[in-house]
Structures are given as C-alpha cells and as structure tokens.
Amino acid sequence: xxxxxxxxxRVADFSWFGAGPIGAQTLATFGAEVVxxxxxxxxDSLRVVQPFALNEDGSYKTGYNVSGYFNNFNAGxxxxxxNLNTEKGQEIGMRIIEKxxxxxxxxTPRVIDKWNLHYDQLKAVNPRIIAAYAPMxxxxxxxxxxxxxxxxxxxxxxxxxxxxxxxxxxxxVGTNYPDYVINPGQTVTAILAALRHRNKTGEGQMIExxxxxxxxxxxxxxxxxxxxxxxxxxxxxxRHPAAAPHGxxxxxxxxxxxxxxxxxxxxxxxxxxxxxxxxxxLGKPEAAADQRFATLADRKANEDALDELVSSMTADRKAxxxxxxxxxxxxxxxxxxxxxxxxDRDPHMxxxxxxxxxDHPETGRAAYDGAPARLSATPGFHRSSAPTxxxxxxxxxxxxxxLTTDEIADLLAExxxx
Amino acid sequence: MAERAxxxxxxxxxxxxxxxxxxxxxxxxxxxxxxxxxxxxxxARHIPPYFHDQQGPDTSLAFWVQNMSKKSVVLDLDSPDGxxxxxxxxxxxDIVLDDxxxxxxxxxxxGFDALHAEKPSLVYTSVTGFGQTGPHAGxxxxxxxxxxxxxxxxxxxxxxxxxNKVVGTQADVSAxxxxxxxTLLALLHxxxxxxxxxxxxxxxxxxxxxxxxxxxxxDLQKRNRVRTGERGMxxxxxPAVGVYPTTDGHVSLFVLAPGGAxxxxxxxxxxxxxxxxxxxxxxxxxxxxxxxxxTITQYMMNPDSAQEVIPQLAHINEVVxxxxxxxxxxEAYEEGQGRNLxxxxxxxxxxxxxxxxxxxxxxxxxxxFDYLQTSMEFPGPPYRxxxxxxxxxxxxxxxxHTDEVLASLS
Numbered sequence: 001x002x003x004x005x006x007x008x009x010r011v012a013d014f015s016w017f018g019a020g021p022i023g024a025q026t027l028a029t030f031g032a033e034v035v036x037x038x039x040x041x042x043x044d045s046l047r048v049v050q051p052f053a054l055n056e057d058g059s060y061k062t063g064y065n066v067s068g069y070f071n072n073f074n075a076g077x078x079x080x081x082x083n084l085n086t087e088k089g090q091e092i093g094m095r096i097i098e099k100x101x102x103x104x105x106x107x108t109p110r111v112i113d114k115w116n117l118h119y120d121q122l123k124a125v126n127p128r129i130i131a132a133y134a135p136m137x138x139x140x141x142x143x144x145x146x147x148x149x150x151x152x153x154x155x156x157x158x159x160x161x162x163x164x165x166x167x168x169x170x171x172x173v174g175t176n177y178p179d180y181v182i183n184p185g186q187t188v189t190a191i192l193a194a195l196r197h198r199n200k201t202g203e204g205q206m207i208e209x210x211x212x213x214x215x216x217x218x219x220x221x222x223x224x225x226x227x228x229x230x231x232x233x234x235x236x237x238x239r240h241p242a243a244a245p246h247g248x249x250x251x252x253x254x255x256x257x258x259x260x261x262x263x264x265x266x267x268x269x270x271x272x273x274x275x276x277x278x279x280x281x282l283g284k285p286e287a288a289a290d291q292r293f294a295t296l297a298d299r300k301a302n303e304d305a306l307d308e309l310v311s312s313m314t315a316d317r318k319a320x321x322x323x324x325x326x327x328x329x330x331x332x333x334x335x336x337x338x339x340x341x342x343x344d345r346d347p348h349m350x351x352x353x354x355x356x357x358x359d360h361p362e363t364g365r366a367a368y369d370g371a372p373a374r375l376s377a378t379p380g381f382h383r384s385s386a387p388t389x390x391x392x393x394x395x396x397x398x399x400x401x402x403l404t405t406d407e408i409a410d411l412l413a414e415x416x417x418x
Numbered sequence: 419m420a421e422r423a424x425x426x427x428x429x430x431x432x433x434x435x436x437x438x439x440x441x442x443x444x445x446x447x448x449x450x451x452x453x454x455x456x457x458x459x460x461x462a463r464h465i466p467p468y469f470h471d472q473q474g475p476d477t478s479l480a481f482w483v484q485n486m487s488k489k490s491v492v493l494d495l496d497s498p499d500g501x502x503x504x505x506x507x508x509x510x511x512d513i514v515l516d517d518x519x520x521x522x523x524x525x526x527x528x529g530f531d532a533l534h535a536e537k538p539s540l541v542y543t544s545v546t547g548f549g550q551t552g553p554h555a556g557x558x559x560x561x562x563x564x565x566x567x568x569x570x571x572x573x574x575x576x577x578x579x580x581x582n583k584v585v586g587t588q589a590d591v592s593a594x595x596x597x598x599x600x601t602l603l604a605l606l607h608x609x610x611x612x613x614x615x616x617x618x619x620x621x622x623x624x625x626x627x628x629x630x631x632x633x634x635x636x637d638l639q640k641r642n643r644v645r646t647g648e649r650g651m652x653x654x655x656x657p658a659v660g661v662y663p664t665t666d667g668h669v670s671l672f673v674l675a676p677g678g679a680x681x682x683x684x685x686x687x688x689x690x691x692x693x694x695x696x697x698x699x700x701x702x703x704x705x706x707x708x709x710x711x712x713t714i715t716q717y718m719m720n721p722d723s724a725q726e727v728i729p730q731l732a733h734i735n736e737v738v739x740x741x742x743x744x745x746x747x748x749e750a751y752e753e754g755q756g757r758n759l760x761x762x763x764x765x766x767x768x769x770x771x772x773x774x775x776x777x778x779x780x781x782x783x784x785x786x787f788d789y790l791q792t793s794m795e796f797p798g799p800p801y802r803x804x805x806x807x808x809x810x811x812x813x814x815x816x817x818x819h820t821d822e823v824l825a826s827l828s
Contacts, residue, residue, distance in 0.1 A: 214800035
C-alpha cells in the first residue's frame with residue numbers, strides 16, 4: 001500500500017467538541033499519528049451526549065465511550081488522559097508538543113492563558129511546530145472572551161438571519177452548522193499549506209482561525225452586497241435569484257421513512273428548457289405554454305403561483321420517482337433525504353461506500369463518516385475506531401513522552417494522568 | 419512582500435460553481451490560479467446581485483466571492499483550438515481543478531487519465547455533486563440538490579414548513595473546502611514522491627458531515643432526527659432560551675445552558691434596569707434562584723410539579739422578553755456577554771460589517787477594483803498564517819488574462 005501523505009507526522013490534538021477534533025481526525029485519516037489529549041477533569045462533553053449505543057434490551061449504554069457524537073469525530077486517534085490543571089500535566093503536555101509536528105486547539109483564549117499554551121511558549125520548545133488555534137472570535141480583540149459554542153456561533157455569524165423563510169424568526173438551521181465542515185475543513189487547509197511551507201523552508205508558524213471569521217467568509221454575496229451596495233439581504237427561504245422553480249416540494253408520504261413520513265423533493269430550474277422539460281416529465285406539458293412562466297423573469301415575478309403549480313405536480317408522487325424522472329431529463333432534482341436514506345436506502349451512497357463501519361469495544365460495530373476526499377493513489381481511511389477515554393495513556397507516556405513505568409505510576413497516583 | 423504558502427504552485431481550473439471556492443482558497447494562499455471559462459462566462463457570472471445594479475459578467479457579487487485572487491482565460495472547449503490550448507495549459511500546471519459534469523473533460527481530451535499519462539506528477543481534483551462513480555454520478559446538480567441529498571436540509575425549519583436550505587451555496591462550499599484539503603494532501607504527496615493522482619470530491623458526501631448527530635442516531639438507534647423549528651428539542655417555552663426580539667433585530671439566548679453565568683445573573687441585570695417586574699416575588703423568586711437545565715429537568719419528570727411550573731416558566735419568559743425588547747441587539751449582546759451570559763447576536767449583514775470585534779481585528783480587507791475606478795471592503799480570509807498570510811485581490815474580469823496566458827504558451 002502507498003505511503004499516505006501524512007505518515008510520519010504527529011499531531012498534538014488539544015481540542016474538543018466538534019470543530020477541533022474533526023480536523024485532527026482528517027489528518028489521522030491520511031496517515032498522521034494524532035494524540036488526543038483529554039481529561040476526565042475537563043471532559044469533552046460530546047462523550048456524554050446523545051446518541052448513545054443501545055443495549056440489547058433497548059436501553060442506552062452508559063459511560064464515556066458510547067456516544068456516536070464523540071466517536072464519529074475521533075476515529076483513528078490515540079487518547080491520553082492528562083490533567084492540564086496540574087503543573088506536571090502541563091509539563092507532559094509540552095513534551096508531547098515538543099515531539100509533534102502540529103498542535104491544534106479550539107480552547108478559549110482564557111484557557112490558552114491558564115494552561116500556558118501560547119504559540120511563543122510552544123515555539124520555545126519546538127521551533128518547527130505548526131500551531132493552529134481556532135477560538136470562537138479570535139485570540140485578540142474586545143470579544144475574545146465572549147462565551148459560546150456552535151449554537152451561539154450560528155446566529156453570531158449571520159447564518160440564522162440569512163437562512164429560512166422570511167415569515168419565521170431567525171431560528172437557525174437545526175444544527176450547530178459551522179462546527180462540522182466549515183471550521184474543521186478550513187483549519188486543515190491552513191495546516192496543510194503551512195506544512196508545505198515548512199517542507200520548503202523548515203519554518204513552523206502559528207495559524208489563527210477565528211470561527212466567526214471563517215464562517216463569514218463563506219456566506220456568499222450577503223456581506224459584500226452590504227459593503228458594496230448598502231443592501232441588507234434577508235431570509236429568502238429556498239429561492240435563488242437566477243433559478244425558478246427553486247425549492248422543496250411536498251411529495252407523497254412514505255410510511256417506511258421512520259418518524260419522518262413527510263417526503264420532499266428539491267428542484268432547481270436554471271434554464272427555460274429545464275422548466276419545459278419539467279412540465280413534460282411531470283405530465284403537465286400545457287404549463288410550459290403558460291405565459292406567466294415563460295421566462296426566468298416571468299417565473300420569478302410569479303413565483304408563488306409557480307411554486308403552487310409545481311407542488312400540485314409532485315404531491316401524489318414518490319419523491320424518488322420525481323427525482324429520477326426529472327434527472328432523466330437533465331433537470332437538477334434531489335430527494336430531501338434523512339439519515340436512514342443516507343445509510344440504508346440511497347443506492348448511490350451505498351455504491352460509493354462512503355461510510356466506514358468500524359468495530360468498537362463498547363458500542364459494537366458502528367458507522368463513521370469517511371474521508372473528506374477520495375485520493376486515488378493515497379486513499380484516506382480510519383485505521384481504528386474512536387479511542388476509549390485514556391485508552392492510550394500508557395502508550396503515549398512511554399513511547400512519545402519517554403516516561404518509565406515507575407514515573408507513570410507516580411503520575412497516576414498524583415492525579416496527573418486523569 | 420511576505421512569502422506565501424503556495425508560492426510556485428500553478429492551478430488551472432475549469433470550474434463554474436461547485437469547485438470555484440476551492441480555487442479561491444488556493445489563490446489566496448499564493449497559488450497562481452488560472453480559471454478557464456467559456457465564452458460569455460459560466461452560470462455564476464450571471465447571478466444577481468450585481469455591483470451597483472450594473473448587470474454583466476464582471477459585476478456579479480456571488481461570482482466575486484468565489485473567485486477572488488484568480489486569473490481568467492476564455493477558451494471554447496468545444497472547439498479543437500480551445501481544446502489544444504486548454505491541454506497545453508493544464509499540462510503546465512501542478513494542479514488541475516474541475517467541476518464539470520462527469521465525462522465532460524475526458525470527452526475533450528482533458529480528463530485525468532489523458533493528462534496524467536503525459537504528466538505523472540499532476541494532481542487532478544474533480545469536484546462534482548455526486549463524485550466520479552456510482553449510479554448518480556451523472557445527475558444534474560445545483561447547490562440545493564446537495565443540501566437535500568446530504569441529509570442536512572431535513573434538519574432545518576419548522577415541521578409544518580418545507581425543509582430549509584442553509585444560506586448561500588453551502589453544498590458547493592463544503593465540497594470546495596473538502597477539495598482544498600484533498601488537493602493539498604495530494605500536492606504534498608506529489609512534491610514528496612513525484613506521484614500525482616485523481617482527487618474525487620462529492621458535494622453530497624462533503625456536506626453530509628453537517629448532519630451533526632443524525633447519521634449516528636440512525637446507525638445506533640434506528641431513529642431519524644427531524645426538523646424541530648424554533649422550539650428546538652425542548653417541548654415547552656423556557657426562559658432565556660431561544661430567539662428574542664430587540665428594538666432593531668434579534669438576539670439568541672442560551673442562558674439556561676451550561677457554560678455561562680446562571681439565570682439569576684440575568685435577573686440581576688434586569689433589576690439594575692428596573693425591569694425585574696415581579697420576579698423578586700413568590701412564586702417566581704424561589705424558582706428563579708435555582709433555575710437551570712438540571713432543575714428544570716427535575717420539575718418536568720414529575721407531572722404534578724411540571725403542571726405547576728410550566729405557566730410560571732412562561733411568565734418568567736415574558737418578563738425576560740420584555741426586558742430584551744428594550745435594547746438594541748448589539749447592546750443586549752455586548753452587555754450580556756460582558757456579564758458572562760450566553761447571549762448571541764443574530765447578526766445581519768449590517769451588524770457583521772460594523773461588528774466591533776471584526777473591526778478591532780482589521781479583518782475586512784480593502785480590495786482595489788481598478789476597472790470600476792473604486793476600491794471596496796471584502797470579508798477577510800478564514801485564517802491568519804503568521805509567516806505566510808493569505809492575500810486577497812480582486813476577481814478577474816471575464817477573459818482578462820487570455821492574451822497574456824496564451825502568449826506564454828507559445
């Protein structure tokens with residue numbers, strides 16, 4: 001098997017929740033050895049948040065190792081327990097950093113202060129380190145100590161104000177959206193760029209990814225429209241300025257869709273030809289001749305009536321059937337899928353085997369999101385499931401930090417390795 | 419001038435929407451990114467809004483934000499001359515980036531196999547709706563299709579409404595962010611070994627991680643997460659949890675969640691402003707003094723105490739709502755956070771543009787638009803690299819660099 005791009009690279013993963021650990025997991029997927037530093041004294045709450053694996057009687061399994069939320073972001077890592085509130089814990093943490101190529105954290109600036117994890121402090125022991133900080137608002141600035149997590153970040157970044165229907169309040173998008181792709185992905189891009197620079201020059205550096213800045217960068221035209229034109233865009237539901245119909249349309253219920261029988265299909269007509277094709281494919285060719293909908297401008301001007309008409313075409317059909325019928329004519333369309341579809345029913349997801357199923361000592365076999373991109377010569381994959389809390393404390397202490405068994409026993413007794 | 423992380427890297431991209439932001443990220447980091455566009459430009463050059471309502475291929479703001487810092491070459495890939503020039507250009511690159519329908523590039527002699535055979539070190543990244551293989555590989559794509567098919571849309575919105583998409587083109591952006599990671603991994607490998615490869619990114623897969631816990635909930639418990647709207651997963655209205663109107667907008671409160679100051683700190687603030695109403699009187703005073711998620715969970719587990727406490731919680735919530743409604747969103751946010759209360763502003767484009775944190779950090783960058791005889795502010799880069807900072811310059815006019823780039827080929 002080909003050598004993976006990050007083999008030989010060690011990552012000191014001092015992060016928690018979503019945005020930090022997912023990025024470190026990507027690095028592990030492509031060959032890096034990732035040492036996840038955690039502690040029962042400052043537990044990553046995702047370890048104790050749903051969804052938990054089930055016992056045979058249907059009750060939830062308990063403990064620190066049975067959350068699918070945590071496990072899906074930490075596959076392939078080593079877990080060491082280290083209490084960074086102790087001086088010795090900080091010393092050992094710094095020795096891990098000294099032996100690492102990349103340091104990652106999304107702790108708040110206050111915690112960085114308290115645990116002595118500033119870039120200058122890291123650089124003093126390891127000048128080649130690439131140190132990536134991903135605080136909510138930045139390491140500097142008047143809001144640097146503002147509190148938050150993904151649910152706070154969603155409104156603060158503008159996502160809530162700009163997503164959803166105009167007649168609803170800005171309630172967000174149902175998830176802590178920025179945590180899962182945007183912020184971890186941007187962090188990894190910056191780290192890989194810094195790694196290239198280090199390969200060329202031998203020079204490490206500091207990366208700062210304020211989550212607020214990273215997300216405002218991907219909002220599309222909204223902020224620029226204000227800066228350039230003074231326009232304040234607002235929620236426009238599922239509509240698009242250069243396509244119509246463009247939205248989600250109700251289809252026939254599907255009783256096999258567990259707990260969510262309502263089914264929807266999204267459709268995006270970008271050209272007049274696509275609109276005509278849609279009318280024919282869905283059995284209303286006469287609608288294509290309706291002057292209210294002849295051109296994009298017409299359809300935009302009469303969009304409420306247009307949406308009603310399209311809804312009448314989809315209402316009695318299966319969502320999958322509408323998608324396949326429209327796709328056969330080259331019209332962009334897709335089922336509003338749920339997780340059951342993603343894992344069990346979407347033939348395409350199955351064929352591409354995106355999800356990787358891994359054995360885990362406490363949860364049993366479970367699905368994990370696969371690598372973010374498929375590299376033909378050096379494909380990334382999870383080499384192991386998520387570690388149990390402190391599963392590799394001994395291994396990391398011996399092999400990476402260079403401690404003896406006696407030293408480790410003392411540190412355990414002193415409450416450092418907890 | 420500072421060194422750039424991707425100095426010396428040349429990217430030739432054949433993108434319109436799904437892969438464009440990937441090219442932009444590489445360009446901001448210092449790569450020379452040459453965008454090959456069809457005559458007239460692609461779909462993205464014709465999406466409103468436009469700069470000062472001046473409709474045209476060089477003024478679409480949606481195009482701009484995905485195409486900063488690049489060069490533009492116009493080639494007709496349906497003509498033999500265009501194909502020859504495109505191939506020459508691509509073979510001179512370290513990275514080829516495309517988001518064309520599967521098969522489009524290969525049909526024109528520009529696919530991975532053909533180019534890789536002539537240049538083994540080439541990194542070739544394809545960013546499409548559904549990836550290069552599988553039964554849906556040929557499906558027509560648009561961002562909303564990715565948002566739906568990835569399992570993300572079903573989680574957003576009120577249960578009685580259609581599912582909501584997330585602002586902008588998040589399936590495209592997710593795919594591009596994944597493509598940037600995959601491309602740089604492949605570049606590191608190519609620079610170490612001389613071996614190039616094909617990087618295949620599916621927008622459906624890329625966005626699916628944003629299902630949060632829905633995938634694992636089905637996998638472990640065979641339950642589907644559904645959209646729960648404004649109320650979230652909480653069955654009753656709780657004080658200081660959710661969206662609250664201000665004089666000029668909204669804030670989101672999460673005061674009962676762990677992590678910030680507890681509810682009595684909010685009542686202290688209300689009292690200082692003379693807005694505590696009857697919360698210092700019974701039955702509210704004793705409830706307020708212990709109010710957090712844990713105590714509420716205890717009340718709710720006992721049907722008798724739940725029946726008693728639900729209307730009291732509703733009243734307390736009304737008092738909170740009346741207090742928040744006296745302030746601007748920025749006041750509620752900055753003063754609330756100053757008191758360690760979990761308050762998030764519902765930022766608008768305007769409050770983002772004036773956000774005192776972003777301004778204090780000089781995040782917005784001034785970009786010179788010589789062809790419009792102006793300069794304007796743009797959102798800054800997602801990250802700051804201390805030694806090799808990202809630099810943002812204006813997007814190219816359609817075909818602006820055609821002559822210059824083609825001359826360098828011959």
